[in-house]
Amino acid sequence: MDVLIRPTAEVATTAADILAGYIRRGATLGLATGSTPTPTYRELIRRHAEEGLSFSGCRAFLLDEYYGLPRDHEQSYYATIRRDLTAHVDIDDALVASPDGTNPDFAAAAADYEERIAQAGGVDVQLLGVGTNGHVAFNEPGSSLASRTRLTTLHPQTVKDNARFFGSADDVPRHVLTQGLGTILEAGHLLLLATGHAKADAVQRLVEGPVSASCPASILQLHPNATVVVDEEAADDLDNAEYYRFIDDNALRG
Numbered sequence: 001m002d003v004l005i006r007p008t009a010e011v012a013t014t015a016a017d018i019l020a021g022y023i024r025r026g027a028t029l030g031l032a033t034g035s036t037p038t039p040t041y042r043e044l045i046r047r048h049a050e051e052g053l054s055f056s057g058c059r060a061f062l063l064d065e066y067y068g069l070p071r072d073h074e075q076s077y078y079a080t081i082r083r084d085l086t087a088h089v090d091i092d093d094a095l096v097a098s099p100d101g102t103n104p105d106f107a108a109a110a111a112d113y114e115e116r117i118a119q120a121g122g123v124d125v126q127l128l129g130v131g132t133n134g135h136v137a138f139n140e141p142g143s144s145l146a147s148r149t150r151l152t153t154l155h156p157q158t159v160k161d162n163a164r165f166f167g168s169a170d171d172v173p174r175h176v177l178t179q180g181l182g183t184i185l186e187a188g189h190l191l192l193l194a195t196g197h198a199k200a201d202a203v204q205r206l207v208e209g210p211v212s213a214s215c216p217a218s219i220l221q222l223h224p225n226a227t228v229v230v231d232e233e234a235a236d237d238l239d240n241a242e243y244y245r246f247i248d249d250n251a252l253r254g
């Protein structure tokens with residue numbers, strides 16, 4: 001995997017550079033919510049407005065959704081991705097898909113989402129954040145490395161981490177629909193971003209720890225085309241940070 005350690009402000013521009021190559025080709029984008037990708041989305045919106053970066057021809061799939069939140073709830077990921085990115089660029093809104101967290105038949109909602117991704121020919125590039133406990137999308141520790149889109153239960157740590165978006169932990173839904181780790185592994189390129197010291201332990205475990213359901217993000221080690229972009233603070237616990245910098249500086253990089 002490529003590990004790129006950048007000043008905080010350059011995490012977004014580095015990610016936008018990678019994503020822009022896919023966007024110009026009209027790729028199928030895998031989008032993530034959470035606070036980490038928002039500077040990247042702002043940079044993509046800027047490039048759309050000022051540099052003519054066009055999303056026409058692209059479609060997008062979100063990683064996950066809170067179960068039971070109406071789509072018009074401001075914290076639904078359906079609403080969040082529109083507010084943070086897709087309403088501000090020229091992507092067809094009908095082609096921005098997310099799991100249907102309002103379907104009482106959650107197994108059918110999960111199967112339908114897998115089907116829609118398959119019918120689109122899969123995701124070309126999947127943007128990812130990481131939870132402080134190592135989760136990706138909403139695959140909490142203990143998730144099968146082969147898991148598919150399904151209903152699952154949030155870890156108390158994730159409820160605590162996400163309470164800031166809801167006002168209180170009691171308002172955070174306990175159940176979610178999420179792409180599985182097996183689903184995510186089928187994307188053509190995995191691009192994980194992490195910023196801030198709170199993510200340093202998760203970054204160390206996902207890059208250097210064993211591949212383990214205890215750290216779901218460690219599945220990136222199983223993927224042949226994975227890029228991790230972190231700032232100095234999130235790189236704090238990496239044992240091999242100097243080596244990753246050396247590779248990054250090395251003339252062998254294309």
Ligand code: GLP
Nearest residue numbers: 033034035036129130131137138
């Ligand atoms: C959320 C999302 C993840 C996200 C993670 C980190 O719960 N489901 O997709 O990567 O937690 O969020 P943040 O970027 O706000 O730290």
